[in-house]
Amino acid sequence: MVSEEIYRELSVKNEKKIVLLVMDGVGDLPVNGKTPLEVAKTPNLDALAKKSITGLTYSVSMGISPGSGPAHIPLFGYDPFKYDIGRGVLEALGIDFELGKKDIAARANFATIDKKGIITDRRAGRIHTEKNKKICAFLSSKIKTIEGVKVIIRSGKEHRFVVIFRGDSLFDCVTDTDPQQIGLRPKVSSSLDSNGQKTARIVNRFVEMALPLLKDYMPSNFVLLRGISRYPDIPSMEKLFKLVPAAIATYPMYKGLAKLVGMQILKTGSDITSEFKTLKENWSKFDFFFIHIKKTDSYGEDGSFDKKVSVIEEVDKHIPQILDLKPDCFVITGDHSTPCKMKSHSWHPNPFLLHSPFVRKDLAISFTELECAKGVLGRFGAVNAISLMLAHTLKLKKYGA
Amino acid sequence: MVSEEIYRELSVKNEKKIVLLVMDGVGDLPVNGKTPLEVAKTPNLDALAKKSITGLTYSVSMGISPGSGPAHIPLFGYDPFKYDIGRGVLEALGIDFELGKKDIAARANFATIDKKGIITDRRAGRIHTEKNKKICAFLSSKIKTIEGVKVIIRSGKEHRFVVIFRGDSLFDCVTDTDPQQIGLRPKVSSSLDSNGQKTARIVNRFVEMALPLLKDYMPSNFVLLRGISRYPDIPSMEKLFKLVPAAIATYPMYKGLAKLVGMQILKTGSDITSEFKTLKENWSKFDFFFIHIKKTDSYGEDGSFDKKVSVIEEVDKHIPQILDLKPDCFVITGDHSTPCKMKSHSWHPNPFLLHSPFVRKDLAISFTELECAKGVLGRFGAVNAISLMLAHTLKLKKYGA
Numbered sequence: 001m002v003s004e005e006i007y008r009e010l011s012v013k014n015e016k017k018i019v020l021l022v023m024d025g026v027g028d029l030p031v032n033g034k035t036p037l038e039v040a041k042t043p044n045l046d047a048l049a050k051k052s053i054t055g056l057t058y059s060v061s062m063g064i065s066p067g068s069g070p071a072h073i074p075l076f077g078y079d080p081f082k083y084d085i086g087r088g089v090l091e092a093l094g095i096d097f098e099l100g101k102k103d104i105a106a107r108a109n110f111a112t113i114d115k116k117g118i119i120t121d122r123r124a125g126r127i128h129t130e131k132n133k134k135i136c137a138f139l140s141s142k143i144k145t146i147e148g149v150k151v152i153i154r155s156g157k158e159h160r161f162v163v164i165f166r167g168d169s170l171f172d173c174v175t176d177t178d179p180q181q182i183g184l185r186p187k188v189s190s191s192l193d194s195n196g197q198k199t200a201r202i203v204n205r206f207v208e209m210a211l212p213l214l215k216d217y218m219p220s221n222f223v224l225l226r227g228i229s230r231y232p233d234i235p236s237m238e239k240l241f242k243l244v245p246a247a248i249a250t251y252p253m254y255k256g257l258a259k260l261v262g263m264q265i266l267k268t269g270s271d272i273t274s275e276f277k278t279l280k281e282n283w284s285k286f287d288f289f290f291i292h293i294k295k296t297d298s299y300g301e302d303g304s305f306d307k308k309v310s311v312i313e314e315v316d317k318h319i320p321q322i323l324d325l326k327p328d329c330f331v332i333t334g335d336h337s338t339p340c341k342m343k344s345h346s347w348h349p350n351p352f353l354l355h356s357p358f359v360r361k362d363l364a365i366s367f368t369e370l371e372c373a374k375g376v377l378g379r380f381g382a383v384n385a386i387s388l389m390l391a392h393t394l395k396l397k398k399y400g401a
Numbered sequence: 402m403v404s405e406e407i408y409r410e411l412s413v414k415n416e417k418k419i420v421l422l423v424m425d426g427v428g429d430l431p432v433n434g435k436t437p438l439e440v441a442k443t444p445n446l447d448a449l450a451k452k453s454i455t456g457l458t459y460s461v462s463m464g465i466s467p468g469s470g471p472a473h474i475p476l477f478g479y480d481p482f483k484y485d486i487g488r489g490v491l492e493a494l495g496i497d498f499e500l501g502k503k504d505i506a507a508r509a510n511f512a513t514i515d516k517k518g519i520i521t522d523r524r525a526g527r528i529h530t531e532k533n534k535k536i537c538a539f540l541s542s543k544i545k546t547i548e549g550v551k552v553i554i555r556s557g558k559e560h561r562f563v564v565i566f567r568g569d570s571l572f573d574c575v576t577d578t579d580p581q582q583i584g585l586r587p588k589v590s591s592s593l594d595s596n597g598q599k600t601a602r603i604v605n606r607f608v609e610m611a612l613p614l615l616k617d618y619m620p621s622n623f624v625l626l627r628g629i630s631r632y633p634d635i636p637s638m639e640k641l642f643k644l645v646p647a648a649i650a651t652y653p654m655y656k657g658l659a660k661l662v663g664m665q666i667l668k669t670g671s672d673i674t675s676e677f678k679t680l681k682e683n684w685s686k687f688d689f690f691f692i693h694i695k696k697t698d699s700y701g702e703d704g705s706f707d708k709k710v711s712v713i714e715e716v717d718k719h720i721p722q723i724l725d726l727k728p729d730c731f732v733i734t735g736d737h738s739t740p741c742k743m744k745s746h747s748w749h750p751n752p753f754l755l756h757s758p759f760v761r762k763d764l765a766i767s768f769t770e771l772e773c774a775k776g777v778l779g780r781f782g783a784v785n786a787i788s789l790m791l792a793h794t795l796k797l798k799k800y801g802a
Contacts, residue, residue, distance in 0.1 A: 030762055060800055061403050062781060063788025064411070070801035080801070081404070090802045227802070339759075345799055347792040348761060349777075369761055370777070379779040 001079065001383050004240055006399065007390075013242040016328035016393035018288045019279070020385075022075060023315060024068075024254075025297030025338025027350045027369055031305055036296075036340070037351065037368040039305075040312040044319035045332070045367040048355055054364040055377025056349035057385065059336045065347045068253055071335035076261045076290070077241060077386030078234060085260070086172060086229020091162045093256020095154055099231060104165040104172055104199060107227040110135065110220035111159070111178075111186075119182050123159040124220040135217055136161050143209050146202045163225065165202055171195040171230070177207055178224035186224060203228060236262025237288065241390060246282060248275045249292035258290055272311075276318045283325050288389075300338030308340060329392040330355040331385060332367065349379060356392035402480065402784050405641055407800065408791075414643040417729035417794035419689045420680070421786075423476060424716060425469075425655075426698030426739025428751045428770055432706050437697075437741070438752065438769040440706075441713040445720035446733070446768040449756055453731075455765040456778025457750035458786065460737045466748045472736035473658045477691070478642060478787030479635065486661070487573065487630020492563045494657020496555055500632060505566040505573055505600060508628040511536065511621035512560070512579075512587075520583050524560040525621040536618055537562050544610050547603045564626065566603055572596040572631070578608055579625035587625060604629060637663025638689065642791060647683060649676045650693035659691055673712075677719045684726050689790075701739030709741060730793040731756040732786060733768065750780060757793035 028035040059066045060080045069090050070080035088105035099105060110132065112121040136155035143151050149167030156162060173196040174189050189203040190196075207223060214221045237245045239262070247258030248266050255265045264286070268278040275291055282289075293315055299308040322330060334350035351372035353364075364371040377388075390396045429436040460467045461481045470491050471481035489506035500506060511533065513522040537556035544552050550568030557563060574597040575590050590604040608624060615622045638646045640663075648659030649667050656666045665687070669679040676692055683690075694716055700709040723731060738749035752773035754765075765772040778789075791797045 029759060033762075035761070056777070056779075061788065062785045063790075063792035063797065064403060064407075065792070065797065065799045067799050067801035081407075085801065087802045342759070346759075347788075347797070348759075370764070373764070373777045373779075379781070 001381060002387050004235065007077070007240045010397045010399060011240070011242045011390060012395055012397055014393070014395055016287065016395065018243070018329045018389045018393055019291065019322055019327040019331070020075060020289065020389065021291045021293070021322070021330070021332045022072070022335050023293045023296045023312070023332070024335055025300045025345065026312065026334035027337030027348050028300065028308070029339040029341055029348065031341060035369055036305060036308040036312055038370070040309045040316070042312060042316040042367065044316045046365065048319060048323075049353055049362075049364050049367045049371065052353045052355040053359040053362045053377055054354070054367070054372040054375030055352045056369070056372050056375070056379045057333060057352045057382040058349050058379065059382050061381070063347045065345045066336050067345065068335070069257060071345070072254065072257045073261065074381065074383035075333070075335060075385055076237060077383065078261065079383055083232050083234050085232055087227025088162065088229040089231060090253065090256070091156065091160070091227070092164060093260070094253040095156055095162060096252035096255070097154055097162065097164065099164070100166060101231050102166070102170065104170045104228060104230055106163045106203065106225040108161045108163050109159050109178065109224045110161070111222045111224045112219040113186070113222040117185050119179070119184055119186060119222070119224070121219060122178070122180070122182060122224060126158045127220055129155070129157050131220070132156070132158065132161060135214070135220055139210060139213060142213050143206065146205050146209070147198070149202050151206060159220070163206065165199070170199045170202070172199070172228055174200040174203060174228050176226035176228065177203065178226040180226070186222065189225070189228065199228070231260070234260060238262055241386065242395070243288040244286050245288035245290065246286040247290045247292070248278050249290070249294070250275065251292070251294050254292045254294070263290060272314055272318065276321050280321065280325065296334070297338045300340055301343055303340045303343045305340040328356060329389050331389060333382070333385070350382065352377060352385070354388055354392060358392050402782060403788055405636065408478070408641045411798045411800060412641070412643045412791060413796055413798055415794070415796055417688065417796065419644070419730045419790045419794055420692065420723055420728040420732070421476060421690065421790065422692045422694070422723070422731070422733045423473070423736050424694045424697045424713070424733070425736055426701045426746065427713065427735035428738030428749050429701065429709070430740040430742055430749065432742060436770055437706060437709040437713055439771070441710045441717065443713060443717040443768065445717045447766065449720060449724070450754055450765050450768045450772065453754045453756040454760045454763045454778055455755070455768070455773040455776030456753045457770070457773050457776075457780045458734060458753045458783040459750050459780065460783050462782070464748045466746045467737050468746065469654055469736070470658060472746070473655065474662065475782065475784035476734070476736060476786055477638060477662045478784065479662065480784055484633050484635050486633055488628025489563065489630040490632060491654065491657075492557065492561070492628070493565060494661070495654040496557055496563060497653035497656070498555055498563065498565065500565070501567065502632050503567070503571065505571045505629060505631055507564045507604065507626040509562045509564050510560050510579065510625045511562070512623045512625045513620040514587070514623040518586050520580070520585055520587060520623070520625070522620060523579070523581070523583060523625060527559045528621055530556070530558050532621070533557070533559065533562060536615070536621055540611060540614060543614050544607065547606050547610070548599070550603050552607060560621070564607065566600070571600045571603070573600070573629055575601040575604060575629050577627035577629065578604065579627040581627070587623065590626070590629065600629070632661070635661060639663055642787065643796070644689040645687050646689035646691065647687040648691045648693070649679050650691070650695070651676065652693070652695050655693045655695070664691060673715055673719065677722050681722065681726065697735070698739045701741055702744055704741045704744045706741040729757060730790050732790060734783070734786070751783065753778065753786070755789055755793065759793050
């Protein structure tokens, strides 16, 4: 991959426009001999594949199944091993919380401890979300600040919630209180270096303060905090690549990931049609558009093969609309595979298609895993996709004389 | 490639089993238009290839012909550039010497020097192995300790032998005495840092003591030492990957390499049939099996094309036995190529096949160099094979949230 210094040096601004269409978890494994991409009727994608270059990408590295964070940031041009996005930050992004640059976010669980202080259930029997909201509201009314640091509590689904600590001199070099195992006592957060002492103290004080407040909320009589983290110090896409990027996504986490790298988040509806409409409406204002299609992944996670096929077919119908906008570089890919028969993210490489006036011929005749394996791009790390997108829009100067 | 930290963090133990079948030096070049793999009748490998994923691996890097050490350790998951296995250690492993963690091993040659002390033959005319044994026995009877350090001398083939120094405060940061060129004087071993002074002194003293003892053994009137080395500090496969690995090999060097990374060495016979029998007998006890087939390489080194073909055909007959054991991941590959027309290790990439319930379709219809070139895995460094094997047995957790 190209270093950030090289990108800063070589990238230039011009009028050409890039569209990056990510079908989340689109890659799959065959069921009865065929994958959803192979079963789906996709005349527009097929036609496009015949005049595009294709390949297969590794999301982060061969054999590694990535979470949503490390699966997306390489597509934006960032090394997923360098920029580790903490669990607390991701959860805050996921509930659409407006995280400040200095805020510390922790992923929290309601949990159950016995009289001896031993954890008996890390998820408090997966309490109902409504119950969670009530307890979070109660805790919020009772714990507002600790040592002048503002404490913000936001409920999530079932046993999950997020705690944000907002104040001065907070750092994310502190350990979890969640031992990630039952039958143990909760841990005390400690600082990994001299900067984190105040943060660790406040985290521990939060747990102490919550304990008496939760005594009547069995089985939610305890809180466990992990992934205590801050916004990573990540240079924006504008700084690195001189792009003016925008994101069109329906789920908070992907909007959050896009915001992390400096994309403007465009308001859109909740369905695919709305997303493509938003693209058209904002076409003149940006030169990089990230469009995120969530449901290919959701149906993969559910193991709903036919529904995944139908989402792919729905996306296919919108392809001509994108082509009508005449993007100078149009990439279609997945962030990771979500095989229906595994019902989870997997390591299988992602089909990748790039359309531009500057492409060579290719052997792929459709946008499927197997056809993209014939592509001229071969197999490559997804983190290199940004180089291809910038190159095909003439946004990278020559390297060296 | 994935870092060791990531493997330590992501790897999990489960019941699934991996078989890594290495046909040493199996890759070749065409003779009369076909390679041994293309000539061999391999109905079982062909059938397996049709339902597996394939590719070509670079043993250590494009264009590099590796020795046996750097050709094997990547297949076990180790960076061959990081873990440099000294020549002395490899030779000790190769003669089945039980090397201790602190022992210093040197590859030694009987050599010829003239009256002025100039080396005239670095191999003493490639003396007979029997002669070598006699001289080694004589030296052993005369040189037992130096400064309290035990000196162990073991004969090898022709002019080759191994000297092991066993004692306290020995380090392997010392230079060779072998200048690797005739017409020069032997070198004096020197320490590369403050730790190696005692070792260098003992190495030099050994050479001094051998000189008068060898005066009647012309042309073996001198000894040259090189690759003065210690067991590398290499984390075990159990520590890195949480595997319980076993090795089935007939030659000492491969057993030694396997032991180096913490594999248990299983007792087996001297032929291929015995090796597969050993696999079956030990099936329940381990979750990673490395099976080493030596003769593909030996016949490549001899330039015996037909014999290499027959070894491949013999291995093919045993494939159903392995499949009957129902391995969760079954990999077949070479460690490097040994083209019959080159009679040596080469840089040509190795055919690679992976069979598992979690594979996509592939275009390869047999296990040959050219068919594997069509495979979905493309070309990749052999060091990544471990990620694939772990992924396909669900032994790697998701990376990031």
